[in-house]
Amino acid sequence: MPPVVQQPGAPQQTLFQKLSMGAAMGTGVGLCIGFIGGAFQILRAGPGPRGTLATLGQFMGTSAATFGFFMSIGTVIRTDSSHALEARAYTAASRPMLLRPEVRAHLRRREEE
Template identity: 45%
Template sequence: MPPAAVPQQQGMTVWQKCVGLTMGFLFGGLSILRGGAGPRGVLPTLSQYMLGSAATFSFFLAIGSVIRNDGELPPHLEAARLQLSSPMMRTRSDGFANMRLRWELEKARRSDPQ
C-alpha cells in the first residue's frame, strides 16, 4: 500500500508578515519611547522588536493551521480509524446501531435451543 500523501505546510504569507511586523513596530516604538533605545540605538532595537513579534505571530498561526488541518484524513484512513476506535469515540447513531445488533444477537442466542 503506498504511503498517504501528507499536505505540505506553506510558508508565511504576506499578511502574516505584515501583521507581525506592524505589531512589533507599535510595541517596539512604545517601548523605545517609554524606556529609551538602550545601548544599541533606535533602529536595531526597533528591528529586534519587529522581527520577534513577526516570528511569534507566525508561530502561533502555524500552530493553528496544523490543528485545523489535523483532522483531514483520506477516506480509506478515516474508515480504518473508525473501525479501530473504541465505541465511545463513535457517533450516537453508531452506538444505537451497535446496541441493536447486540440485542438481536442476545435474543438469537437465548431463543436458540441447544
C-alpha cells in the same frame, strides 16, 4: 477579494502550502505588532545604547518570528482533517438526542405550559 471556490475533485493544499501560508500571515501580524510595541517601548523608555532603528528592528523581528511560528503550526492543526472525520461528526450531530423517559416527560410538561 471573494474566497476561491473549490471545484469538486480539485486538488487540496499540501501540508507545506498550509504551513507556509500560516507562517506568512503570522509574520505579517508579528511585524505590525512588533512595530507598535517597539515604538511604544522606545517612546516610553528611550532607544537604549543600540539606537532607535536597531531596537525597533529587534522588536519587530522577534515578534514576527514568534507569531509566524505559532500561526504556521496553528494553521496546519486547524485545517488538518479528513473528510471521513467531518462526515462522522456531522452524522453524530444530526442524530436525535436520546433522553431518559423522565427527562422526556419533564420536557413535554414544560412545552404544554
